[in-house]
Amino acid sequence: MEKKYLFSPGPTMLPPEVLLKMAYPIMHHREPEFEKIFSEIREGLKYLFQTKNEVLVFTSSGTGAMEGAVSNILSKGDKALVVRGGKFGERWGELCKAYGIEFIPIDVEWGTAVDLKQIQKILESDRAIRAVYIQASETSTGVRHPVKEIAEIVKKYENTVLVVDAITGIGVFDLPMDQWELDVVISGSQKAMMLPPGLSFAALNDKAWKFVEKSNLPKFYFDFKKELKNALKNQSSYTPAISLFVGLQESLRLIRKEGLEAVFKRHEMLAAATRAAVKALGLELYAPGSPSNALTAVKVPAGIDGIKLQNLFFEKFGITVAEGQDRAKGKIIRIAHLGYYERLDMIMVISALEMLLKEMGHTFELGKGVKAAEEILMG
């Protein structure tokens, strides 16, 4: 028998309620029925992003909304500050480069969070910086950056906005956009939103919209102003991925039903259990200082082939865990617990990890990881 399980930080496993909705006959996006769905989605997204601002929806991967957060926020000659603590931090730099934007990188050691003092120092010494680009949760390393504290620094500069890639943050841990005064928040559908990939999201506050007004970089498909104008009429600028919108209505209902606070607590518990389990097996966390509750990055122990471990997960148990990317390739595996995951899902993946590590010759007592997880999952 072949059963398959996703423990990758996007795409993630999906609720059957959502999958089935997406198999409904397609409706037209200019019909009142779709506009009602659109309207409900807008409210649901505001709840999820904890904001009164409009949350724009684009038919694209998360990278599309990230590109928009460069091409709509900045103008020719503007300067940016980019926190590069992983593959997705690097993407902010690549995006700036593509648009001819000069940027100062803060190269953070992979597996660690950015130093607030460095941000403070650069902003203070270079008043030409118009935007700070960061990840709330860096998916390639499993690090959570201190977004709240960074926002407190950036908000002192009226000519600088904070742009937060929260693709694996929104719906995972508390990121109250309005309360923390986050200027731009980006997300994607295939993570905690419990949807297939194909939708990206961008929310902007009033401060950020002022930057959009002035922005003169070229843009068309990811034109935030145009999208806002249409969203207020429950429409998208271009034909939207209708089936994903219909799925999103359902997944936002599931999130509302559970309640954001419970959603955050669940992620916290699953993450804590996973971290406790891998430590009980004698493994080291890749991001021990500031781990994200979206995924747990684990160092592959000495003598074990990381790529082989990842392959065996799939071959022996049908489980997809993520490997390390770029400089972390072969050195870590990443176990996701964001979205449609429950306590016993984590028991499965931890048990599989135990059996594989034992087979590969790692020394530890079988069952110890599961036990450590259970102690936390019992609540």
Place this chain on the structure above:
Amino acid sequence: MEKKYLFSPGPTMLPPEVLLKMAYPIMHHREPEFEKIFSEIREGLKYLFQTKNEVLVFTSSGTGAMEGAVSNILSKGDKALVVRGGKFGERWGELCKAYGIEFIPIDVEWGTAVDLKQIQKILESDRAIRAVYIQASETSTGVRHPVKEIAEIVKKYENTVLVVDAITGIGVFDLPMDQWELDVVISGSQKAMMLPPGLSFAALNDKAWKFVEKSNLPKFYFDFKKELKNALKNQSSYTPAISLFVGLQESLRLIRKEGLEAVFKRHEMLAAATRAAVKALGLELYAPGSPSNALTAVKVPAGIDGIKLQNLFFEKFGITVAEGQDRAKGKIIRIAHLGYYERLDMIMVISALEMLLKEMGHTFELGKGVKAAEEILMG
């Protein structure tokens, strides 16, 4: 009982086989299983586009690939020729404008095809033009432009490429990319490809790729070169809309099974029947000279409110037909027959049109439209 029918030129009705495939549990896009799907899709798309060139797939509406056909083909200071014979022709102009590209518009009267001599004359007199942008089928007016003949003109200019928006052309009528030497061909998923919206396509020949090599306009998400590099490894640059890819595999199989020639013949028959039917009801075609087989644009007869007619289609029969856009608003309705449509589908929409027109006071003999259609549909 409420049954619903889409006769809009995108989104279109979808085969249940495709819808159900999209409800399958999601798989990871870096798994061999997905790469196999990707590989089959690549072959299927080459068959559909009648090309040996790679057909790139983007997670976006069709507009995304259109934007890429500007930002990847042109460079700063380049000039373009834009055929504007409807809303989508105008979009080419808007895209050029967004990227600071100077363009010469050929403003074609809505409902008519472009005059070849005009293209010839402008290309001859202005050797700075690097690209000609056109629609194979202008969805807003129901016009088919003479792409084959335009390609014959453009190919005489080695520093000019032809970019064809074939979003409602591919899979509808014959557009052999290689044989006709079309340089760039764009399409979208929610038309004859029998999928929900969310994927766009771009195929380039060697001549066009040389333009891409030189292009210096900013681009990132719609970076053709990067996408090609990844496609050759059965990967996409960014997380793709996995469920739509899985659906695409199925719909391409359906198209191959029917065979392209049969697909074109079916569209031709449905279009001919629809045109004959509306003429039998005393209505006029909006594009009598060069109608596209993708959709039939029909002038609303004097004394009938076009918006009301469109609304009654939905209220009384659950049918979505498209209204006129911009300057054609209220003046036409557009009945689509592209994608998953069969003879009896057209009988339904023609019958509904008869009943509604009769009710609204238009003078004609009930059943005449259906009869005219049947005479053609009997083959």
